[in-house]
Amino acid sequence: MVRARWLARRHRVVTTLCLALSLVVLFLLTLSFDWNSEASSSLISVKNPDDSCGWLPSFLCNWGSQQPSSSSSEPYEPKASNPSGSPKTGQPTNLPESDKRKLEYIRSYYTKSKENKQRLEKGQKFYDGILNIVRSAKPESVLQQSYPNGQMIAERYVMRDESLRTYSKSYLSGFLELSDKEFNDLKTSHDYVIDKFPEKAPAGLYSGDGIVFVGGGKFNWLTLLSIRALRAEGCALPIEILIPTIDEYELQLCSRVFPAMNARCIYLPMQFKGEQSSATKLEFSGYQYKCLAILLSSFENVLLLDSDNVAAYAPDHLFKKNLSSRSVANVKLSQTELLPKYDETYGEYHPQSHQEPLDLDKIPLHERLGAIPEPSSESGQLMISKNSHMKELLLALYYNYYGPSHYYPLFSQGAQGEGDKETFLAATIVTSKSYYQVGKFVDALGNIRDNNFNGNGMGQFDPVEDYNWQKKKEELRKTLSGDEYYEAIGKLPKPKMIFVHANVPKLNPWTMKNKFDTVDENGNRYRLYGLGMRERTGVDFEGVVWGHMDTLLCVLNLAIDAFKDIDRKELCAEIKEHKEWLKSTEHTLE
Structure with a gap:
């Protein structure tokens, strides 16, 4: 009788403990749902980014499991207050707890999968070699950007008409002035990268089709809005977002929201080897991020979208046509303002060869053989195949890295809108790759x-x-x-x-x-x-x-x-x- 009462009492205690534990787990699960209680009513369904955890809180999911080693693939930090995301030498020290949590999550992507880790290491080696070529190609002369007749004024492109100004070689030669030394140094630099850049990336580094954005800071919101529009229109393509700095890396977005939308953040410094990387000797900013976003993404065929682009309908079909093996760019409303001397830097200048006298002042330079076509390009939407156009992409990276100091003035001659707009198309023509420029004006x-x-x-x-x-x-x-x-x-x-x-x-x-x-x-x-x-x-x-x-x-x-x-x-x-x-x-x- 005594033993029976004792067993009954123990049974009640065990039952009570089990019930209490169940209530605790239920409470924790409720907390994990609470941040997004209305998600189920939307096209976005936010979940824990670790698929093996499902909806379990991370400390329960990982309880008793081996934690990733922080020494593996250790990223170095960008300059803390520099919006460019340029890396500095040395490992991060005295990081705030919020940044430590970000880095822990970033590392976990590469440590939880052998395939992810191998791709990271393969990429780090390849990218370090590329950036070393870019660094070694620095032109000896600093472009003085002399405009004896003033800078160009950007003009709207319209169909050719006799009454309009002709953008001939002589007209375009009247703005930016290059000394012989500036020209020769630029040509030496250009010849060097053309000789050194590889035609192909390492096998297995890239695969599949996808969309790439440059995020970070205020662009995170714009990217989120753009991705929401894509998913609402039925776009099923995977998406990757380049985040330049740890300050611009929003943990909730990158660990929960974006993964629920089949999108992933790429933290820029993680893609390079560390303090010995060539990246630590380079400064990145602005337009240079676009080339890096394409290069560092895992996709072989890429649609690059500026974060302020909003889709009217899904672009998935663009990858199913033969255009995906080309470089595809939209046109802008402005004329092409490229300095004719640029043609000579890559050795493709075509002198007059017409058998009869021909007034070249009446012929637009950009309608001549081997020239960059009119009108100017728009780089806010760009498609490229890294399998067939890798050297073009690397050359565009070179143009953009030395863009502010050399190539942007060369391409725009001081006109409004100076930037990366011609770099991709110029690189395509120099490397003799196929391209398609959308004919219908914006x-x-x-x-x-x-x-x-x-x-x-x-x-x-x-x-x-x-x-x-x-x-x-x-x-x-x-x-x-x-x-x-x-x-x-x-x-x-x-x-x-x-x-x-x-x-x-x-x-x-x-x-x-x-x-x-x-x-x-x-x-x-x-x-x-x-x-x-x-x-x-x-x-x-x-x-x-x-x-x-x-x-x-x-x-x-x-x-x-x-x-x-x-x-x-x-x-x-x-x-x-x-x-x-x-x-x-x-x-x-x-």
Whole structure:
């Protein structure tokens, strides 16, 4: 009898302990869900990034397991306060706890998988060799950037007309002045990289198709918004985001939100060997990140998108056409302003060879053999195959690394918009690789305020549809001419707008409100892109975008550094008010 009572009492104690433990586990699971209680109602479903853990808190999942060694693939730190993300010599010391947690998560990606670790080590060796070539190729002379006749003024590109200025060799030679020493040093540097850069990457370093962004800082929000738009349109391509510095690395985004959207952050310093790497002797900033993002991504075929690009529909089909084996770029609205001397730096200058007298002052330089074509390129959307165009990519990296000091002035001659816009196309032509430049001009998108047009973005067209459109026009040209030809091509279905490059203003709802982009001092609201977007994209594009903002910031209530100092209730009140206004004016769209 005594033993029976004792067994019953022990049974009750054990039952009580089990029930208590179950309640504790349930409470912890509830906490893990709490940060995103409404995620299930959205296209985004946020989960623990470690697939083996599922929804378990990490300390329960990893309890008793061997923790990754911090000595394996140890990253070195970028300069703490330098937005360029340039690395410094030496291992990180005295890091704040928040940065230590970031580095622990970053390392875990490479230590949890043998395949990931092997790819990292293979890449580190390859990238170190490439950056050593770039560093060794530094031109001896510093470009003085002398403009005896003043800098060029960027002009809108239009179809050739006799009344317009001809961008001939003599005209383009009248701005930037290069001394013989500057030219010879630049040519020596260029010859060196052409000789040293490999044609191919190591086998197994890259595979598959994917989209790449440059994130970090304010661009994290824009990248998130762009990815949300892609996923909402049914895009299934994997995505990688280059994050230059540890300060710009948002742990919640990179460990939870992006992985739930089949996207992954690439921490720039982790991709190099450490304090002995050639990267520690180089400074990266601005446009140079685009080449690095493509180079460091795991994809063989890449669609590079600026973070301020928003898709009108899914771009997956772009990889299924023969264009994926080329370099594909959109065009801009401006003329090409390249200095003719550039052609001579790579040995492809073609002198006059016409048998009869020919006035070359009446012929645009960029219509001549071997020249970079008009109009100027847009690098906000770029497709490239690393299998067939690796040397082109490496040459573009070289152009951009020495861009501010040498190649940007050479390509733009001081004109507005100087940057990486010609570097990819120039590298393609120099390396004799195939490319496709979208023929349909970008659409200037904007609105009318105070009787003036305000440009707020650019509409970019589907390169596959553009290619088919151009082929059909070529076929019609074989049988038709004059008005009959133009009437026939007018009946052809035109390429659809696939991306909106929302470059000015950026799509930050709070900044746009404060700068009176979407609402003026009197409370009058405006559409950024006018009334023609439904005709261009098939939907109320702005209404859709503001719906994404509402989902990310107000429904899911995601913590984003870009809005950490802004009252979320006020922010969401503005988003909802503008979203409702867009809905109420949808009937005014064309």
